[in-house]
Amino acid sequence: MASLLLQSVWLVPCYSLIGAALSVIWFPSITRRTGPRPAGYVNALMTFISFAHSSIALQATWNQPAYELSISWLDVAGLNFTIPIEISSLTVGAIVVITGLNFLAQIFAMGYMEMDWGWARLYSLLAAFEAGMTALVLCDSLFFSYIILEILTLGTYLIIGIWFNQSLVVTGARDAFLTKRIGDLFLLMGVIALLPLAGTWDFSELAIWAQTAEVNPTIITLVGLALIAGPMGKCAQFPLHLWLDEAMEGPVPASILRNSVVVATGAWVLVKLEPVLSLSPVVMSTTIFIGALTAVGGSLIALAQIDLKRTLSYLVSAYMGLVFVAVGTHQTEAALLVVLSHALSIALLMSGAGAVVWNSVTQNVTQLGGLWGRRPVSGLAFAVGALGLTAFPPLGSFWALLALADGLQGSNQAWLIGVLLVTNALTAFGLTRVFCLLFCGKPKQMALRSPEVHWSMVLPMTILIGFTLHLPLVLQSLSLLPSWAEVNTDMALLLIWSTIFGGSLAAVIYLGNYVPKPVKFPVKVLQELVSYDFYTPTLYRNSIVFGVDRVSRITSWFDKHFVDGTVNLFGTVTLFSGQSLRYITSGQMQFYALTILLGVALLGLWLCFPFLSHLTLVVTTGVASKG
Secondary structure, eight states, X not given: OHHHHHHTGGGHHHHHHHXXXXXXXXXXXXXXXXXXXXXXXXXXXXXXXXXXXXXXXHHHHTTSOOEEEEEEEEEETTEEEEEEEEESHHHHHHHHHHHHHHHHHHHHHHHHTTTOTTHHHHHHHHHHHXXXXXXXXXXOBHHHHHHHHHHHHHHHHHHHTTSTTSHHHHHHHHHHHHHHHHHHHHHHHXXXXXXXXXXXXXXXXXXXXXXXXXXXXXXXXXHHHHHHHHHHHHTTOTTSOHXXXXXXXXXXXXXXXXXXXXXXXXXXXXXXXXXXXTTOHHHHHHHHHHHHHHHHHHHHHHHTOOBHHHHHHHHHHHHHHHHHHHHHTTOHHHHHHHHHHHHHHHHHHHHHHHHHHHTOSOOBGGGOOOOTTTOHHHHHHHXXXXXXXXXXXXXXXXXXXXHHHHHHHTSSOTHHHHHHHHHHHHHHHHHHHHHHHHHSSSOOGGGSSOXXXXXXXXXXXXXXXXXXXXXXXXXXXXXOSOOGGGSOHHHHHHHHHHHHHHHHHHHHHHHSSSSOSSOOOSSHHHHHHHHTGGGHHHHHIIIIIHHHHHHHHHHHHHIIIIIHHHHHHHHHHHHHHHHHHHHHOOOOHHHHHHHHHHHHHHHHHHHHHHHHHHHHHHHHHHHHHHO
8 A cells, every 4th residue: 555655656746736726616706605615625635635645655665765757748849858756755755744734734724714715715825835845846857846936936926915905915925926036037047058068957867967077167157056046036045035024914824834845945956956056166155155144144134023924034034044054065964954844843933923913913023922821822832933943952953953063063164153053043032032022021902802713723733833842753763863972062062052042141131121122232233234134125226126117217218219109100101101192093094004114114223223334334344445
């Protein structure tokens, strides 16, 4: 049974597509009698089938060699496109994480979207995301991975803009789509340019080619920079990070899936491309620089946010920045471990935050407080998620960051250990700050009536709490963690102390009366720099937006005065000629024949003019010789 499910695991994306297609039946414009709720039940059932199928298949593939399948997609006129599929413990395990988190997000949505008529659209888009992500991890082709990423970009636009009657939602969806399109455009250039160099788009063959490749350093550098641009947009890395913040205008169930595994699609492609990127030291250095800048910058910007969902969105960018650092230092296993631990923890944090947002008057963390007595499950979910995201032993991120730190210690770029410690300390500070503002202290006016949410939202939070707490046991059972005797004690203590320092400092500031409220940075310049997102929006307005606006105005003026003017000129001449000819035509056949004959004669004379000129020259020369 398990072997059969393993061989047919490539069908998992089809389950989600079936659910998405069936959701159309319950769109409000088609079915009004039952409402849109059956679409949610159908999609949840199909996602559970996908989860069960992949979970059983994972047991069959564990510790077994990977094998590949191929599906012929297009074969015409010498053009052959075949979709290679890789079935391994890694790909099937990724499917288990994707389908499991999507299933929990769908259960959460049953409560969060209870009275919303966009229910069917939301579930169909969640199913489409699941299909795209599961297909991405199975696909072993860079070309088809790019196509899937493009579909996911469109899905991001649609799912953010689900409440399209709100202006901020429309703006957020548009900006997210356009920002990611910048990275996708450069990625397409890299994909096309890589084929003549390597002769293949398959990731496995690219890895073999990269071992002995001899290419021009300048060319491979340009190709590598283009290839990392796509993951930069997907992972919300600087300067393509603003879309994730604006995407928080969408519903929380979509944010649970997006912040945990959707952003990780870029990290997945980046890991698969690591052998190709390693051919250029410039590309690897750029990857490290972008990741380090986003990790520290994102965790800093999160400290200045007062919107509950936005305090978490920048931490997503920060941890994806650590993934970039890991890939840039050739630590792909540590990168995947960071992605896994981050996915579970941030999904739990978003669930707890979403539960608070759902029945609260405001999302401003400075206007809430004292919710622990009223919302113990939401508070416990947020606390466990915060501990799971930071280097708090023995939870998942502790082992992931420790593996990354061990690799950095053995490299020539030990300064990145400082980046890792600073990011961890700032994350611990930021999450403790939010927890203290939400759940500690005395209840404020906005939090006086804030009861706990009902079972459909509590259940997925409880399950995620269990998975986050038991992740180290799962990893240990799979022999993915070192024993305590093999742990680098010095590095482990540095990570633990950075967590304790950040969390304790935030607790002292926000629970005590030693620092006046609201808390501000000691330097005003730093306060404004962080509050205004490192002035990135201003930079966009003064560079890209300004440039596009000026080019558009110049193009419009040229089109209006030259293109339209030329067309209007020909139209006017034609109209004038027609009006003039109306008065000079007699209706007599011989007049028309004479006109045609005259025109042909003039045309012939014009065509023969060069020959006539040459004939005249010859005659003149002959007369001169006779004389």
